Amino acid sequence: MIQRTLILLKPDAVKRGLIGTVITRFEQAGLKVAGMKMVWVDSEFSRKHYEPHVEKGFYSSLEEFITEGPVVAMVVEGVSSIEVVRKIVGSTEPKEALPGTIRGDFAHHSYNYADTNNKAIMNLIHASDAPETAKKEVALWFSDKELHSYKVNNENHTF
Ligand code: CDP
Ligand code: MG
Numbered sequence: 001m002i003q004r005t006l007i008l009l010k011p012d013a014v015k016r017g018l019i020g021t022v023i024t025r026f027e028q029a030g031l032k033v034a035g036m037k038m039v040w041v042d043s044e045f046s047r048k049h050y051e052p053h054v055e056k057g058f059y060s061s062l063e064e065f066i067t068e069g070p071v072v073a074m075v076v077e078g079v080s081s082i083e084v085v086r087k088i089v090g091s092t093e094p095k096e097a098l099p100g101t102i103r104g105d106f107a108h109h110s111y112n113y114a115d116t117n118n119k120a121i122m123n124l125i126h127a128s129d130a131p132e133t134a135k136k137e138v139a140l141w142f143s144d145k146e147l148h149s150y151k152v153n154n155e156n157h158t159f
Contacts, residue, residue, distance in 0.1 A: 002159070004034055004075050004147075005082045006137040007089075008126035011069035012107075014038075018124065019072055022102055025088055030158025031078040035147040040070040048140060049126075058120060065120035073141050079159060082134050085127045094123050 009022055027033070041049070046063045053059050078084060090101025093111050097104035103123045114121045128134035138147075 002077060002079055003081045003131065003134065004077045004138055005085050005128045005134045006126070006141055007074050007076060007085060007128075009072040009074075010066060010122070010124055010126060011071060012065075012122040013124040014072060015069055016106075018106060021106075022125065023072075023074070025102055026076055026085065029078070029084065029088060030154060031076040031081055031085070032152050032155070034075045034077045034149070035142045036072065036074040037142075037146065038070045038072050039141075041067050043067060049137070058115075061114070061118060061120040065122060075138050075142055075147055082128055082131060086129060089125045089127045092123060093121060097123075 007026070009019055013019065013022055023033075043063060046066050047054055050059065050062060050066070053062060076085060088102060090097035090103035092103075094103045094107035095110040097107070099105060102125055107123055109122065111121060113119075128137050
């Protein structure tokens with residue numbers, strides 16, 4: 001089943017010069033980029049995007065983190081892409097994320113370190129976690145006009 005999912009390259013990924021490296025991981029898996037742009041999120045938009053987390057203790061650190069610089073937002077398309085992208089991204093806590101995942105390869109810190117220092121977990125990426133959230137998040141970040149349907153060269157071999 002072909003799905004679309006939202007990916008954000010968070011400000012730490014952008015500032016560390018990892019945009020290309022991270023996008024390559026998704027392209028290498030044969031996923032198709034349906035839309036992409038750079039956005040500097042404000043507090044109001046952060047509250048919409050992270051609506052399920054707004055009441056949680058870590059939310060203020062998370063908002064500070066996600067609004068500290070621009071993010072690269074993209075929608076990727078592929079077979080079971082929501083699950084596949086989460087697998088490529090790895091666990092939320094970089095300390096536990098497996099080598100080979102984006103969070104495991106390019107970050108390392110822990111919940112404990114983040115909490116002790118009053119920081120968000122800087123884990124490079126956001127990815128939608130289920131079909132309903134993907135639908136909501138894609139619609140929040142992209143208009144229909146900004147999403148494109150086209151054929152990629154390797155489609156016959158990867159889809
Ligand atoms: O991003 P993911 O879906 O893996 O995790 P989440 O549980 O939906 O949390 C969203 C984001 O909040 C995480 O990616 C972290 O950046 C941040 N977070 C945090 O800073 N401290 C926590 N205790 C939990 C999450
Ligand atoms: Mg999440």
